[in-house]
Amino acid sequence: MTESQPNDAVLVRTFAKLHAVALGISCGILFSSGILLATLILVLKGGHKVGHNLVLLAQYFPGYSVTWGGSLVGAAYGLVVGFILGWLTASLRNFVIAAFLHCVRLWSNLSADRFLDGVDS
Numbered sequence: 001m002t003e004s005q006p007n008d009a010v011l012v013r014t015f016a017k018l019h020a021v022a023l024g025i026s027c028g029i030l031f032s033s034g035i036l037l038a039t040l041i042l043v044l045k046g047g048h049k050v051g052h053n054l055v056l057l058a059q060y061f062p063g064y065s066v067t068w069g070g071s072l073v074g075a076a077y078g079l080v081v082g083f084i085l086g087w088l089t090a091s092l093r094n095f096v097i098a099a100f101l102h103c104v105r106l107w108s109n110l111s112a113d114r115f116l117d118g119v120d121s
Contacts, residue, residue, distance in 0.1 A: 020088035027086030030115045031078035039071035 035057070042051040043066060051066035053098040058064045 018090040024087035025082040028082035031082030035078040
């Protein structure tokens with residue numbers, strides 16, 4: 001057992017990987033329920049022009065409208081978009097942390113006192 005293994009275990013515990021699918025599912029559920037609730041609140045509120053700002057989501061989500069049916073369409077789009085954003089966030093974070101730890105490990109190996117031990121002066 002080398003002396004770098006205990007330090008590696010500490011780094012692995014400190015910078016634990018995020019589970020990309022789990023974060024994607026949770027963000028998808030959050031986005032989906034947010035769009036669903038916002039749409040249903042505006043539909044129940046009623047009025048002459050219902051949700052004139054929220055209806056702009058139809059430019060990004062074809063088939064969405066501020067209606068009962070549109071709330072389900074928006075929830076489906078929110079689930080997909082939320083999953084993709086959550087999965088990308090976790091994947092990019094895991095990649096950046098892995099690259100950072102690799103650079104730290106490389107830098108510590110290069111700057112260690114024992115780096116040139118095998119070379120005679």
